[in-house]
Amino acid sequence: MSVENSTNDLSTGWFTEVFQNEGTAFSLKVKAKLHEEQSEYQKLEIYETETFGNLMVIDGCVMLTTRDNFLYHEMMTHPALFTHKNPKKVVVIGGGDCGTLKEVLKHPGVEEAWQVEIDERVTRLSEKYFPELCESNEDPRANFFFGDGIKWMADAAPNSIDIIIVDSTDPVGPAEGLFAVDFYRNCMVALREGGIVVQQSESPLLHTDSIIKNVQKDMRDAGFESVRTLPFPQPVYPTGWWSATMAGKNHVLKYFREEDAEQRPFVTRYYNKKVHQAALALPQFMRDILHTE
Amino acid sequence: MSVENSTNDLSTGWFTEVFQNEGTAFSLKVKAKLHEEQSEYQKLEIYETETFGNLMVIDGCVMLTTRDNFLYHEMMTHPALFTHKNPKKVVVIGGGDCGTLKEVLKHPGVEEAWQVEIDERVTRLSEKYFPELCESNEDPRANFFFGDGIKWMADAAPNSIDIIIVDSTDPVGPAEGLFAVDFYRNCMVALREGGIVVQQSESPLLHTDSIIKNVQKDMRDAGFESVRTLPFPQPVYPTGWWSATMAGKNHVLKYFREEDAEQRPFVTRYYNKKVHQAALALPQFMRDILHTE
Numbered sequence: 001m002s003v004e005n006s007t008n009d010l011s012t013g014w015f016t017e018v019f020q021n022e023g024t025a026f027s028l029k030v031k032a033k034l035h036e037e038q039s040e041y042q043k044l045e046i047y048e049t050e051t052f053g054n055l056m057v058i059d060g061c062v063m064l065t066t067r068d069n070f071l072y073h074e075m076m077t078h079p080a081l082f083t084h085k086n087p088k089k090v091v092v093i094g095g096g097d098c099g100t101l102k103e104v105l106k107h108p109g110v111e112e113a114w115q116v117e118i119d120e121r122v123t124r125l126s127e128k129y130f131p132e133l134c135e136s137n138e139d140p141r142a143n144f145f146f147g148d149g150i151k152w153m154a155d156a157a158p159n160s161i162d163i164i165i166v167d168s169t170d171p172v173g174p175a176e177g178l179f180a181v182d183f184y185r186n187c188m189v190a191l192r193e194g195g196i197v198v199q200q201s202e203s204p205l206l207h208t209d210s211i212i213k214n215v216q217k218d219m220r221d222a223g224f225e226s227v228r229t230l231p232f233p234q235p236v237y238p239t240g241w242w243s244a245t246m247a248g249k250n251h252v253l254k255y256f257r258e259e260d261a262e263q264r265p266f267v268t269r270y271y272n273k274k275v276h277q278a279a280l281a282l283p284q285f286m287r288d289i290l291h292t293e
Numbered sequence: 294m295s296v297e298n299s300t301n302d303l304s305t306g307w308f309t310e311v312f313q314n315e316g317t318a319f320s321l322k323v324k325a326k327l328h329e330e331q332s333e334y335q336k337l338e339i340y341e342t343e344t345f346g347n348l349m350v351i352d353g354c355v356m357l358t359t360r361d362n363f364l365y366h367e368m369m370t371h372p373a374l375f376t377h378k379n380p381k382k383v384v385v386i387g388g389g390d391c392g393t394l395k396e397v398l399k400h401p402g403v404e405e406a407w408q409v410e411i412d413e414r415v416t417r418l419s420e421k422y423f424p425e426l427c428e429s430n431e432d433p434r435a436n437f438f439f440g441d442g443i444k445w446m447a448d449a450a451p452n453s454i455d456i457i458i459v460d461s462t463d464p465v466g467p468a469e470g471l472f473a474v475d476f477y478r479n480c481m482v483a484l485r486e487g488g489i490v491v492q493q494s495e496s497p498l499l500h501t502d503s504i505i506k507n508v509q510k511d512m513r514d515a516g517f518e519s520v521r522t523l524p525f526p527q528p529v530y531p532t533g534w535w536s537a538t539m540a541g542k543n544h545v546l547k548y549f550r551e552e553d554a555e556q557r558p559f560v561t562r563y564y565n566k567k568v569h570q571a572a573l574a575l576p577q578f579m580r581d582i583l584h585t586e
Contacts (some may be wrong), residue, residue, distance in 0.1 A: 277570075
């Protein structure tokens, strides 16, 4: 099948991510490649796009853009923090771009936040190319550890953490061990009573019957009594539709602090109380596959 | 910027839609082009894709695929029909693929449904390549008119219709007159008391401050007292995130028939009562731009 006119030619001036297994591709028009390096762990690229601000690419996969990362970062953070009764210590596993950490630190009740990222170069590049995501990095509550998140969690003191946010890449390669019952068991041990773990869990359309179902099962097998998946839009990821799966130690996911969410003392662009409630409403096909509300 | 490896080469075996103004492109891997014609109104193409079933393209723009059209068709239909107290006569303007008509006819209370599509060839191709969307075309309640929807609505008998669903292409070219206060005024006249008009209103991320805001304003200027925009996922459209905007004659949008939605006597894949409630929750940036809940 030949390209029929030159306006469809993406070979010059575009960054394209091809999802071979999904039979789809997504492209962003780029002005310039700002940076490229092979870190100890992966290939990192930064582009300046025409319409989505800066773009970070890891091993060929779109990680985030300036324009739409707020959707993901807000939904990985605020539903969990407004569900927990009083989160004081929050740990982000992965999340090297610092966007999740920034959202966590918006909560005045948080006393201590950790970002445990394997690749320090991701954070250094984010400081340079996504400075708005790093604006809380000097917050005295912010702590950084660059190393293996799986090992960090295995070594964490029992009953020491209120919320664990697993802000990882896809469940292949380095992140595979973060989508595993052993990891969630270590999270369970490290969490205090009423603690919550959140995992990015890929696309509702593509992965409900595979990754999402498996993440839910692994979390339950690890001893978490309540599990909920929250879909949200994320234009630069496959299908433009993504999800976070939360699991609670004890039955903590039944309610959230609606009044606190409504009165939140900080700015959000996607999240609000009603959006939180809405994210808990699963499409019918997800309910059917996951046998849940 | 050169393509770095052959797996990113989309020049062969892919259908690509480039959104030049948005600086993005979306591609689907195709097995074959099944059909191509220039109808009286537009260029129509049908492809067989690797993973999304069949694909209909009009004038180079993705219209629908077998795999994900249920999201759009359900959300263009069921929120309006479960908001109206007792919809008996429903008119679809556009919607030549018959998918919206099919969803409308799932409601047992509907006595008469019209599909007013300008291009009969769209419907004929849908019968052949999307037969599942046309399975209610023989329903005795189904009526078809192939011609200009703008003129049809201007000529419609006053106080004769309960719900008008504007299932159109983008607001450029033939569909431009459907995104206009004059058209909505004619809808207002044609609707009975408590009537509802629904318009597909493009992407929340891209168009809240332009098309969505204008559609809401035009609907209010046409005399509709209540207006709500409902976002939903739609992977094959730009950003993977789309919206429907409903307007009610009188204050009919405040409640919907929740119990009837819960007890609906038909199968849906996206829609359910909680999804309906959820779609009414606007992201914070939309609330800020539209000055609404």
